[in-house]
Amino acid sequence: MTALKKEPDNHQDPRLTAAANNEKTSASSPSEIIPFLSAEAFLLTATMISAIAGFLYGYDTGIISGALLQISHDFSLSPHAQELVTSAILVGAVIGALTCGKLSGVLGRRYTVMIVAGIFAAGVIASGISPSATWLGVARLVLGFAVGGASQIVPVYIAELAPAEKRGRLVTFFNISIGIGILTAALVGTFMQDIWSWRVMFSVAAIPALILLLGMIRLPESPRWLVSKKRLKEAHIALDMVRETESEVRREIRAIQRVHDKVERKSRGGWKDLKQPWLRPALLVGLGIAAFTQLSGIEMMIYYTPTLLTNAGFSRDAALHSALGIAAIYLVLTVIGKLVIDHVGRRTLTLWMMPGAIISLILLGAVFRMPGGVSHHSYLIVTCLFGFMIFNSGGIQVIGWLIGSEVYPLGIREKASSLHAAMLWGSNLLLTATALSTVNLLGIGGAMWFYALLNLLGFLFIFFMMPETKGRSLEEIETSLKEGNFYPRGEQQYKQVSRQ
Known part of the structure; x- marks a missing residue:
């Protein structure tokens, strides 16, 4: 791959001269690691290996859908115990999300x-050997730490490696991997x-966990984290x-360093940094997107569809x-979202798709309240359910983790991305822990209308x-925050001034 380098830069930053002179002899030089891969292929390889964490996230959260039928029988669980x-x-995911940001700041992303x-690996094995529901709950708490940590660090790691024009497509590999994990869990839950x-269903996930662990050994550290150190x-x-x-390398490192040096002079090195006024728009938007990604009801559908439908009269x-x-549907629409996200745009794609999710939920609630029972309207129920998944998976789910990897400045990225993941998992916890109770209180139809309202607020x-x-670099997004052009209206005004 080193042979592909060209376009020598005669205006090199003096602080990088030693790096340029010594890079070919470094022990971690790409020519010594994977000599037959181009830079683009190596970037894709790094993205796909790290995105295995998304598969584990999707599988380990999704497998409960099919396994819960067996677990409830073996441990005689009540509906409330099933929620727990x-x-x-x-x-565990909330705890992992908050913890791993600090960990990645000290040890690095890789x-x-x-x-x-x-x-x-430890969490899925502990889940598989659980002798009681309490043990299983504790094991899944530990497993959740890994899920939350992965969701916090992997999108950031990929975003910090990727060039601006490819960042959306590459970060959404994490979403695709989540979709593959959820689909695999559904296949296992249905056909196995x-x-x-259920013990085997949990334990088998140790295999991809070990592949991820071994695969990360040969991957590079985030250059942005290295500059910050x-x-x-x-x-x-x-x-x-x-x-x-x-x-490209020298120009990008100079840009990273310029932004980092400015932030470092203002930073106090603690959580108080998040209170700086110029950072509030990024935190408001990022944490808001994180919340609505889950409050839209996606995970409730993934976790509880078999339970809800069997309770409603389905076989x-x-x-x-x-x-x-x-x-x-989740996987297919995530793949489509990956293909279009860098062309259509994050905001535009989501605004196009969310109205469809709202309408689907309103219709789904109406069908559940129609006379005649489920047996007369089963096809309508499934159609509305699938319709919601199409519009939700192809819209806000595509940007949930992506926005969290883009909008937070480098100086607070570890802490802010931890809050982002914690907000996302906290919202997920709130919805999941109350889903069956909400259905019991409002009925299935009323619950669907409630989730439709939450989708409208998200829109x-x-x-x-x-x-x-x-198409904007992470440094350009950070600059727009400092200049007060971050929100949509300010962004449009900035573009009009630039054109003039």
Whole structure:
């Protein structure tokens, strides 16, 4: 890959001279690691390996959908106990999200992903050998730490490696991997229901966890994290692995360093940094998107579809096949979202899709309240359910983790992305822990209308508050915050002035 480098830069920053002179002989030089891969191919490889964490996230959260039928029988769980076992992983996810931001700031992104992979392996094995519902809940709490940590660090790691024009497509590999994990869990829950016990369903996830752990060994550290630690030579080498030309590497590191130096002079090095007025728009938008990603009801559909449909009168097989359809739609629409996100834009795509999700939920609530019972309207129920998944998975779910990896400035990225993941998992926990109770209180139809209202609020929030980040470098997004042009209206005014 080193042979592909060209366009020497004669205006090199003196602080990077040593890095440029020594990069070819470095022990971590890309030519010595994977000599047959181009920079683009190596970047894709790094993205796909780290995105295995998304598969584990999707599988380990989604497998409860099919396994819960067996677990409830084996441990004689009440509906409330089912909520506790299901939501235990989400409590752990909040803790993991808040903890791993600090961990990644100290140890680096790559080592944090490796630690998370080890916890994934331990958590799924502990879940598989659980002798009681309490033990299972504790094991899923530990597993949740890995899920939350992965969701916090992997999108950031990919975003910090990716060039601006490819960042959306590459970060959404994490979403695609989540979709593959959810679909795999649905396939296992549907077709292995009478072959595998729920213990095997959990334990088998140790295999991809070990693949992730071993795969991360050869990947580079985030160049932006290395610059923040003043390890310029290593940052140059890491970025050299994923950029085609020397001039790109030097230009990008100079831009990263300029922004970092400005932030460092103002930073106090603690959580108080998040209170700086110029950062509030990024935190408001990022945390708002994180909340509405889950409050839209997506995880409730993934976790509880078999339970809700069997309680409504569907057969077990029909309910499991409906859950499988939901998982397949999630994956397909996430792939489509990946393909269009850098062309259509984050904000535009979401605003196009959310009205469809709102209408689907309103219709779904109406069908459940129609006379004649489920047996007369089963096809309408499944159609509305699938319609919601199409519009939700292809819209706000595509940007949920992506926005969290883009809008937070480098100086607060670890802390802010931790809050982002914690907000997302906290919202998920709130919804999941109350889903069955909400259905019991409002009925299934009323619950669907309630979720439709939450989707409407999310649409209004994105319309008025969320800027477009398509095609902008992380440093450009940070600059717009400092200049007060972050919100959609300020962004439009800035573009008009630039054109004039």
